Amino acid sequence: xxxxxxxxxxxxxxxxxxxxxxxxxxxxxxxxxxxxxxxxxxxxxxxxxxxxxxxxxxxxxxxxxxxxxxxxxxxxxxxxxxxxxxxxxxxxxxxxxxxxxxxxxxxxxxxxxxxxxxxxxxxxxxxxxxxxxxxxxxxxxxxxxxxxxxxxxxxxxxxxxxxxxxxxxxxxxxxxxxxxxxxxxxxxxxxxxxxxxxxxxxxxxxxxxxxxxxxxxxxxxxxxxxxxxxxxxxxxxxxxxxxxxxxxxxxxxxxxxxxxxxxxxxxxxxxxxxxxxxxxxxxxxxxxxxxxxxxxxxxxxx
Numbered sequence: 001x002x003x004x005x006x007x008x009x010x011x012x013x014x015x016x017x018x019x020x021x022x023x024x025x026x027x028x029x030x031x032x033x034x035x036x037x038x039x040x041x042x043x044x045x046x047x048x049x050x051x052x053x054x055x056x057x058x059x060x061x062x063x064x065x066x067x068x069x070x071x072x073x074x075x076x077x078x079x080x081x082x083x084x085x086x087x088x089x090x091x092x093x094x095x096x097x098x099x100x101x102x103x104x105x106x107x108x109x110x111x112x113x114x115x116x117x118x119x120x121x122x123x124x125x126x127x128x129x130x131x132x133x134x135x136x137x138x139x140x141x142x143x144x145x146x147x148x149x150x151x152x153x154x155x156x157x158x159x160x161x162x163x164x165x166x167x168x169x170x171x172x173x174x175x176x177x178x179x180x181x182x183x184x185x186x187x188x189x190x191x192x193x194x195x196x197x198x199x200x201x202x203x204x205x206x207x208x209x210x211x212x213x214x215x216x217x218x219x220x221x222x223x224x225x226x227x228x229x230x231x232x233x234x235x236x237x238x239x240x241x242x243x244x245x246x247x248x249x250x251x252x253x254x255x256x257x258x259x260x261x262x263x264x265x266x267x268x269x270x271x272x273x274x275x276x277x278x279x280x281x282x283x284x285x286x287x288x289x290x291x292x293x294x295x296x297x298x299x300x301x302x
Contacts, residue, residue: 007085007203011136014201019137023146025195026130027153029093032185032192033123033130034154036100037065038161039181040116046169046178053109056235060113067227068120069127074271075216077128081208085129085136086200090193092126097189104176104183133200212263215271218256225249 005013014022040047044058053061080088099118106112131150138146168180176183225248233242263270276282 005203006206007133007201008136008206010201010203011133014137018199021195022133022137022199022201025192025199026133027150028188028192028195029089029126030130030150030153031157032093032096032188033127034157035161035164036119036123036182036185037069038158039165040065042162042165043169043178043181047109047112050178051106051109051112053112054235056231057109057113059231061109061116063227063231064113064116065120065123067223068117069124071220071223072121072124072216073128074219075211075213076124076126077132078209078211079125080129080132081205082211084202084204085133086196086202088125089129089133089200090196092122092124092129093189093193093196095122096126097185097193100182100185100189104179104186136201209269210267212269212271215256215259215263218252218259219271222249222252222256225252 011019011022040062044062047053047061048058076088076092096119099115099122102115103112103119106115131147134146134150135143165181168184169178171180173180225245229242229246233239233246236242257274260270260272260274264273264275277286
């Protein structure tokens, strides 16, 4: 019985030109992901005027993407290990492109919120494969430069998102107005899917960790209990059950931590290894990312 080549074997066999084209394909997906997390901010006034969205709906349009992305990010990466990085990348990009279309044709605020949630969820399937494939495409001595490029590109894209969004809205392409910021993803996504099929290496991890569905469910519950009251409570005049839901974040966090430690000891395939938080570089990077995300999201929560 023959074993299919792993993703690492297939990536290492690529010629330099093929590797460069694969890297360019990953760059397009990375830009789409980051861009759609910030580009909507500048479109909020136009969306409110067109769809009649209230403040709470606006907050869900902005935060829903990031929340869905955070809920499924780690499991999305783990599914790439199990099912194959190219397969998950193409599936995530296809879902992201279709979700962008739903955002662009949304007739109501609720429809736009649901489409944004789907966008975030599919980005969580697509995004982790980008960095995983970069790790496979480049040897360690070249990997730092490639990852640094993504860091700089991500920062620039996040900053330029509102600028690009404003330009698209001002151009009013085919009379689409704010809808163009989402529909522009359709040709880009279609091109990215075709390029990924031909240019990215196939295969999967030779020793993938199992998916921690229980841990992911606890993360979903924890984030919902944290975000839902923060968005909805003020509009509902702070009912008691919002405080109760918010209070459940403490026991949910404790149960999640217990589960992660237990799963790590028993199987070594927990959603996250708690030992990671003892690493100063990881903790500082996480804190910096949190501050950056809060600052970015908070710019339109008013």
